[in-house]
Amino acid sequence: MTLQTSTERLLLSGITKEYPGCRANDAIDLRVNAGETHALLGENGAGKSTLMKIIYGVVRPDAGTICWQGKEVQITGPAHARQLGIGMVFQHFSLFETLTVAENIALSLPPQESKDMEALSQRIREISEHYGMALDPDRHVHTLSVGAQQRVEIVRCLLQDIKLLILDEPTSVLTPQEVTDLFRTLKTLASEGVSILFISHKLDEVTELCNAATILRNGQVTGSCNPQEVTGEDIARMMVGDDTPLNQDYEKTEGGDISLAVEALTFRPEDPFGVSLEGLNLNVRSGEILGIAGVAGNGQDELCALLSGEEIAESGRISLLGDEITRLLPEARREKGFAFVPEERLGRGAVPNMSLVDNSLLSASHRGLKKKGWINYSKVRDYALNVIDKYNVKCANEDAQAKSLSGGNLQKFIIGREIEQQPKLLVCSHPTWGVDIGAAILIRHALIALRDQGAAIVVVSEDIDELYQICDRIGAICDGKLSPFKATNEVGIETLGRWMAGQFEEHHAAEAANA
Amino acid sequence: MLKLEKRQSDSRLMAYLSPVIAIVATLISGSLLFLFLGHNPGEALHTFFITPLQDVYGWTELGIKVAPLVLCAMGLTLCYRAQIWNIGAEGQFIMGALGGGYCALQFLDAESSWVLVPILLAGMASGLAWGGIAALLKTRFNANEILTTIMLNYIALNLLLWAVHGPLKDPSGFNFPESAMFADAALLPLFNESYRLNISILFALFFLVVIWTLMARSWVGYQIHVMGEDAKAAKYAGFNSKVLTWVVLLACGALAGLAGVSEVTGPIGQVVPQLSPGYGYAAIIVVFLGRMHPVGILLASMLLALTFMGGEMVQIQMSLPKSLTGLFQGMLLFFLLAADLLIGYRVVFQPTSSRA
Known part of the structure; x- marks a missing residue:
């Protein structure tokens, strides 16, 4: 079981970040203790990524304070964050496929530490074995499975004196076996006093791993709980609000011809x-x-x-x-x-720079939206409006560029566009x-x-x-x-x-x- | 500290404001340049941009230059929508002039204006063929069209020089590298005998509307647009990018060829070595300055046409070099590309903190 200490490691208070047209973070308070595995939950667009980027120094907040180990700090950038002992593993890895594991790791280290590749390889071996994440430093990254590539990213963080590890949806790319391995590693880390901020959509993982959770919705904290003490259903309810039906068991069918x-x-x-x-x-x-x-x-x-x-x-x-x-x-x-x-x-x-109207035409043109090589734009517009309405796509209007939609809303639009055919x-x-x-x-x-x-x-x-x-x-x-x-x-x-x-x-x- | 921050959605305002910023920045830099050359900037700019348009003759001359610019620019718009970076309008223009001119020289004693039909078609076909070479190299060998079209420009220019020094040289022309003057019937009709403005401006306006309609309403225009924006989406939708590459390059070649043949059967009236003051290149600036929008392209063509006239005017009146035309065109493009950054990004001011 993880160590429970009450030493406060990271304290965010009143963090606010505004982007044109949306307030990504609205007065967010968050407290992470030493050795705590803290889940950050919320729908897409709830502000999780922005908050992570603020902690890792990629984005600066408009207002609010960050206290690190009891002292107020201004994190000026990822290098500064790493220096403080904050590491982050992004959802999309930043590895060079044609280089070896050790070379990739050396790239992210200060120059004096990466000079001696022999010693570095040795350290990589020791650390990866200690945490049960077997890694061969001489392998080329493109020969590694996705799970192993993620281990490279984690080991890269662990080489420094790490106190807080941020993981952005780490399990979305792993097999069940790899997830089990990852969780074992994370539990070891937590027992050694490392704090972990764990972002995920999967509630069963959160209840298995985490002993604290903060739930965001529309840029605000809407709840916090100890996942060990509440059910997954309770957490899901806090995430989506009161009016959305949750899990549903669908009947299985045999199919026809x-x-x-x-x-x-x-x-x-x-x-x-x-x-x-x-x-x-x-x-x-x-x-x-x-x-x-x-x-x-x-x-x-x-x-x-x-x-x-x-x-x-x-x-x-x-x-x-x-x-x-x-x-x-x-x-x-x-x-x-x-x-x-x-x-x-x-x-x-979907074409990022084109409107939803134009994007409707991409695959649905054969549904009577064009005639003899000419496009009937009023029908295309109706088609787009129907999809937006029926699939509850949140967008400024049907002329909004596809890239301005959040991932979930764009997916609803695409699925709707295909199903309506x-x-x-x-x-x-x-x-x-x-x-x-x-x-x-x-x-x-x-x-x-x-x-x-x-x-x-x-x-x-x-x-x-x-x-x-x-x-x-x-x-x-x-x-x-x-x-x-x-x-x-x-x-x-x-x-x-x-x-x-x-x-x-x-x-x-x-x-x-x-x- | 100033920092660039990505906008969530492209700014429509900046898309239209950026050409204005570019023009203002060009005027400011131009003033500084004139000042540096020892001239009163106000007077010089007046000579460059205002004097050419102070009488009807000036406006008709502007029209003569707007026509080829619009034709080339509409062809290039098609290519650039598809992200086919055709730099070859200049070569296609020259080939159109050369092919059309060759045809015109076969009808030296023509009396009916119908002879213009085969001449114009020959010009368009020559430009189209020249565009076709780039299309073949692109689709068959995956050769970069930027390089091939630039090289084809030089080949076209040298073909023209060879032709006027050789086979097309006027036998009774005192050995000047020029063809014979075309028959009167082989010249484009004028609106008014006192001015040089001919019906090529109507071709330009016609194709402006045609290409605009195609891009805005037709299925092939949509395909071209998607292919340019996102090759993977075009593949997902099942558009044939090779066919589309052929379509845009051939169409651009034909339009630039029409511009070229209209030039030799218009104000020039024969095949000469200096056919084009650089219309094919200036049209590239027109396309971007005009935001690939027909009205914008028409306005941008007028501005670029004016830079050609202004260059001549400052040469005549202030004995400044004519190459100022190229300088102004270059500055326009330079500032435009810089200002275009603001469409996708915005500048934010961030106070530097004491910690590094």
Whole structure:
């Protein structure tokens, strides 16, 4: 169990930060004690990131004070923060893929410490072993799994005399096994008196790990609690407010006729870091949601691109409702009832600098929005307004640039834009990744409603809980190969974990034949 | 300490204000320059920007220069919307003049103005072909269009020099590197015999409206826009970027070619080595100064046309070098690009703290 001390390490009072058009932080008070694992919870846009950036010195507050170990300080920048003993692991890593682990770490150290690479490698080994995060300092970063890359980031923080470690959604990229390892490390750190600020959307993780929590909503603190003493439901309630329905159990279905059939699909990507797909077989029935679990970079992107028509398979066959679509262009597939929500929202699913009206046209043009090469803008506007209204997209108006929306709101817009095309087959990549609880509930609801209308849906996700919640059949992808797919309630979490790690070869041939 | 902070959404006000800032900054720098050269800045600026437009003749001369600028700028707008950085309007302009001029020289005793139709088409086709080379290099070999179009400009210029020193040289022209004068029927009709202004300004206005409509309302215009903003989104939507690259480069080539052939069948009336004072390059500035908006492009074309006339005026009246034209154009672009930073960012004042 973690050490409980009452020594105050960090005290924020009245922190306020205003951006044009929004007050990201509004008089926030936060107290983190030594050895405390403190969760910072809130929906997207609640102000968590801004607060973290203020503590790490990236952003300066407009008002308020920061007390560090009892003394008031002005944190002038990340270097100053590190000097004080504050380390931060961002959601997106800042590592050079072509350099080794030790070289990457040396880059962030003061010059005098990084001169002796031998000694540095030795220290990296010692520290990583001490905290149970095996790391080889001589490995090149691009050969590491995402989990190992995260360990590099953490070790980089631990090399200095660290007193507060900030982690921004650290588990969103990890397998369940890697999450367990990470938590073990964090508990060791806490027992040694390091304070941890833990940002997450996943309440079960917070209740497992943290012994204090602060909840933000709209830039204000709306509650604080000890997650050990309250239920996940209580916390969720504080996050979303009183009027949003929380978790819901959706009924599983068997589905109808086969809608999407993929046979012996083979693909070799031009990108040297891409994943080859070898003889994939997959059937999706109308009226069912099929979930594909897997750690990022195991061929999900390639499979989605082949289904959407952005890439064309080398061999094999894809058919939708009996029509072969293997070589059709994306627009032709859409006309046959295909829709796709890509993983990247900004910069693929939506054009950042274009308005929501223009972004509606990106994939929905075949819904009567254009005629003989001319665009009917009044219909496009109606389409956008309908999506904004129906999916509760928060935006200035329909002419707002896509990049001005928060991640969750943009995702609601994209999902809405695709679903309103009334597709026969919807492929969704990471539908609720990094999206706040309120938006995630709405999105899952919309997917279930679409399923109940008889559409076939494929959900590719790393969020296992979500897959279990909404999918009727589930399987995994690993290293460009698909595991068997079975009814969700027949697949235990351990089995799925094994499949995600690629341990399904022996059954695979037989299962594929049955599918 | 001044610091740049990213705006949440691009500032629409700054997008329109930035050209104004650039023009004001250019005028200030220009004044300092004149002062440094030992001239009264007020008088010099007056000579540069006001004197050329003090009579009807001045305005008609302005129109002659606005026409090629607008044509080239509309073609470039298409390219830049798609983020195809075509610097080659100058070469396409020259090829249009050369191809059209060659055609005109085949009809030296023409009497009907219908002869203009094949001449103009030949000019457009030549420019289009020149744009097509860049498109081929881009789509087939992935060659950077900035480099290829600049190189093609020099090739076009040297082709022109070779032609006027060789095959197109007027046999009875006392060995001057010029072609014969075109037949009167092969010249663009004038509005009024006292002025040089011809119907090329109508071509310019026509294509201004056509390209604007295409960009604002057509599906292909939308595709071009998406491709320029976000290549991955264009791929997601299924737009064919190779086809779009061909479309914009060919269209720009044809428009610049029309501008070129209109120049030789207009004010010049023959093929000469100095066909263009740099319309193709100035049009690049027009596009950015005009915010890729048709009204803006028309106004910016007038300003840039004025810099050509102002340069000549200060040369005549104050014996200052004509290259001041290029200097003013350069300063405009320089200040514009700098001011454009303020569209996406804002300047905030942050008091420096005592701690480093």
